[in-house]
Amino acid sequence: MTYQYWNEKIETMPRDDLEKLQLARLKDTVGFALRTPFYQKRLGEAGVKSPDDIRSLADLARIPFTTKHDLRDGFPYGFLAVPREEVVRLHASSGTTGAPTTIYFNAGDIDRWTAYVARCIYGTGCTKSDVFQNMITYGLFTGGLGFHAGGERVGMLVIPSGAGNTTRQFRLMQDFGTTVLHATPSFLLHVESRMREEGVARESLRLKRAFAGAEPYSEDTRRRIEELLHIDVYNSYGLSEMNGPGVAFECQEKKGLHLWEDGYLAEIIDPESCESAAEGQSGELVLTCLCREATPILRYRTRDLTAFYTGPCACGRTHRRIRRITGRSDDMLIINGVNVFPSQIEEVIMAMREVGNNYLIEIEKDGVLDRLSVKIEVTPESFSDDTRPLNALKEKIRRTLQASITINPRVELHESGSLPVSEGKAVRVRDKRPKDV
Ligand code: ADP
Ligand code: ZN
Numbered sequence: 001m002t003y004q005y006w007n008e009k010i011e012t013m014p015r016d017d018l019e020k021l022q023l024a025r026l027k028d029t030v031g032f033a034l035r036t037p038f039y040q041k042r043l044g045e046a047g048v049k050s051p052d053d054i055r056s057l058a059d060l061a062r063i064p065f066t067t068k069h070d071l072r073d074g075f076p077y078g079f080l081a082v083p084r085e086e087v088v089r090l091h092a093s094s095g096t097t098g099a100p101t102t103i104y105f106n107a108g109d110i111d112r113w114t115a116y117v118a119r120c121i122y123g124t125g126c127t128k129s130d131v132f133q134n135m136i137t138y139g140l141f142t143g144g145l146g147f148h149a150g151g152e153r154v155g156m157l158v159i160p161s162g163a164g165n166t167t168r169q170f171r172l173m174q175d176f177g178t179t180v181l182h183a184t185p186s187f188l189l190h191v192e193s194r195m196r197e198e199g200v201a202r203e204s205l206r207l208k209r210a211f212a213g214a215e216p217y218s219e220d221t222r223r224r225i226e227e228l229l230h231i232d233v234y235n236s237y238g239l240s241e242m243n244g245p246g247v248a249f250e251c252q253e254k255k256g257l258h259l260w261e262d263g264y265l266a267e268i269i270d271p272e273s274c275e276s277a278a279e280g281q282s283g284e285l286v287l288t289c290l291c292r293e294a295t296p297i298l299r300y301r302t303r304d305l306t307a308f309y310t311g312p313c314a315c316g317r318t319h320r321r322i323r324r325i326t327g328r329s330d331d332m333l334i335i336n337g338v339n340v341f342p343s344q345i346e347e348v349i350m351a352m353r354e355v356g357n358n359y360l361i362e363i364e365k366d367g368v369l370d371r372l373s374v375k376i377e378v379t380p381e382s383f384s385d386d387t388r389p390l391n392a393l394k395e396k397i398r399r400t401l402q403a404s405i406t407i408n409p410r411v412e413l414h415e416s417g418s419l420p421v422s423e424g425k426a427v428r429v430r431d432k433r434p435k436d437v
Contacts, residue, residue, distance in 0.1 A: 001252060003315045006119035006154075010262050011317045018318060019057060021262055025290035026060065027051040032081040033296040038074045042066075060265065065274070065286065065299045071101040071241065082106055082294045092140040093240040094214075094425060097303075097330060100140070103240050104294040110149070112291045116246035116263055117150025121180075123251050123258075123315075124209060124234050128155030131176050131206075135183040135191075136214070137163045137424050142244025143214055147182045150246065156180065163187060163423040166194040173205050181210040182236070185217040185225065186426035189357035192228045193417055196380070202230060211236045213245065215425045216327050216343050220350040224357075235324055241300050242289050248322055256309040256321030263291040266320070267299070268308060271329045282307040284329055285322065303328040333429070335363060335370045340405045342428050345374060348404050354382040354393050358419045361429045370433060373410040374401065380416050 005011045013021070031051040033039035046064055048054065053062075071079065080087070088107050092100040105113070126132070132151040138144030138160060151158040161172050163183070169191065172178065181188070188210060195202070207229060212222070213236030222233050237257050238245035247264055248257035259266050265288035268277045277283035285302045289295075305328065309321040326343045333340045342361055349355050356377035364371050374397075382393065390413055398411045420427075 001314075003252060004122060004125060005317075006115075006122040011119070011123075011258075011319065013262070013318055015318055018261055022265055022290060023054070023057055025262070026057070026265060026288065027054050029288065029290055029292075029296050029298065030054055030063075032293050033298055035081040036074075036079050036296065038070065038078045039296070039298070042070075057265075060267075060288070060299070063288075063298050065301050066297055067301050068098070068101060068241075068303070071297075072099050075099075076102060079295050079297065080104055081296050087294055090140075091142045091145075091240050091244060094141055096425060097328070101241060103243070103292075105243075105292070106294045109243070109292045109294050112263070113146065113243040113246060114149040114153050116243070116260055116291070117146055118153035119260065120236065120246055120249035121147075121150050121154050121156075121211070123249065123317075124211070124232070125252060126154055126156060126180055126209070130154075130156040130179045130208075131159065132156040132180045132182070133159045133161050133169070133172055133176075133178040135161055135163055135169055135181055135187060141424070142238065142240045143182070146238070146244040146246060147211070151180075151182075166191055167198065170195065170198065170200045170205075173207070174200075177206045179206050179208045181207065181231075183210065183212060184214050184425060185212040185221055185233075186215065186358070186421070186428075187423070188212055188225045188229070188233070189221070190421045192225065193357045197417060207231050209234065211249075213237055216325050216346075218343065218347045218350050219324065221346065224350060237304075237322070237325060239287075239302060239304075241297055241302070242287050243292060247287070251313065251315040251317060253314050255313065256323055258313070258317050258319045258321050261319045264288065265290055266308075266322070268306065269301075271303075271305075277307070280307055280310050282323075282326075285325075303330055305329055331429075333361075333363060333431070335372050335407050338405070338407050340372075340407065344405055345401065346428075348401050349374070349376055349397060352397065352400075354378055355397075356380075356382075356416045358417075358421065359428070360419050362432060363430070364432045365434065371410065372407055373412060375412045375414055375419060377414050377416050377419055383413075383415050 136143040209232040234250040238247040248259040267286040268283040271284040306322045358377045360375040362373045
């Protein structure tokens with residue numbers, strides 16, 4: 001395979017040189033951080049009073065972690081490191097797990113962020129002859145404008161279609177010959193279901209590839225989208241605290257996501273002990289943004305769970321790869337005392353051919369016990385008025401799930417297109433148990 005690099009020198013940089021670059025950028029970032037009220041105090045307490053107190057990358061360990069709570073406490077301007085007049089944009093997180101956090105950018109920050117997104121897009125083989133339909137929420141969410149700018153930087157024709165309204169999305173794809181899509185994986189699955197319902201012929205479209213991210217999904221879900229839509233799907237990872245998309249992305253090998261280490265310093269820790277995880281072990285990703293001046297963030301606990309791949313990638317890039325994110329440490333459900341991650345459920349059901357493109361996990365109280373129900377759409381081919389095959393399928397899913405998560409779930413089968421679809425990040429879990437106060 002021939003690989004195309006956006007910035008070959010940086011992307012294939014020897015590790016020694018990459019680490020030197022990281023150290024220089026870490027020192028710069030600490031310099032900016034020391035201008036913010038939050039880090040003046042936090043770094044001061046840790047004995048880091050000037051960038052020169054950071055002498056090697058090992059000194060990173062002297063810097064305390066930053067959490068989402070810290071960012072919320074610092075709202076609105078506690079993390080601002082440049083004069084307000086220099087700020088040209090703000091973005092916010094989606095607020096999936098609580099109050100959103102705000103990030104500020106100066107013009108240089110936007111420029112650098114855009115280059116990272118362009119690097120990701122270009123690395124999958126896109127060129128200026130591509131037509132890119134950005135089917136993701138615009139606005140405060142970073143996925144819209146982030147990918148928009150990255151797509152333009154590559155020189156593609158960018159259609160800012162936003163999320164939702166599949167009929168209009170199909171029109172745009174047909175009218176302008178869209179070749180590349182960006183969406184959440186759940187929306188891509190929804191698009192595929194709607195294509196069949198609306199009778200849009202795949203041959204009437206020129207789709208080649210899609211970028212799917214912003215929420216966890218399994219390898220089987222990726223394969224399903226690829227097979228149904230006849231496209232290549234690349235995993236895209238980012239978070240607003242680290243600018244947004246463009247932090248880590250799959251190359252054409254599709255074996256893990258290259259995390260751009262010239263812009264983001266990555267560690268993986270055990271979320272309980274906060275010790276760094278052994279090489280290749282799974283844990284929580286901790287990131288330091290090395291490419292932003294207006295809102296420096298050091299050792300941010302993402303709560304996202306992943307592991308580093310070991311060994312080099314065939315594409316020649318030297319930046320380490322992370323495994324697909326399996327979820328957030330706080331996604332974990334405790335059901336009758338057993339720990340279950342929603343991603344474990346997705347892995348089981350999306351591997352089954354009869355299962356359709358959408359599902360929903362519900363937990364309720366049933367007396368003193370918790371009851372787990374998994375509502376699953378089945379493909380139109382597997383749905384019928386005859387209850388016998390459906391009951392057999394239900395029983396098969398129940399048994400396979402129980403074997404994987406050790407809990408006996410209630411399985412409900414639903415017709416394709418009948419479960420709720422969200423335009424932004426999919427809401428896969430409804431926990432209806434009363435909250436302890
Ligand atoms: P929020 O934390 O409110 O959802 P963001 O909109 O910044 O804020 O979303 C970033 C988060 O989305 C990440 O921390 C991660 O949990 C999730 N995410 C983003 N991309 C992926 C991906 N490719 N796979 C799994 N999860 C992802
Ligand atoms: Zn690679």
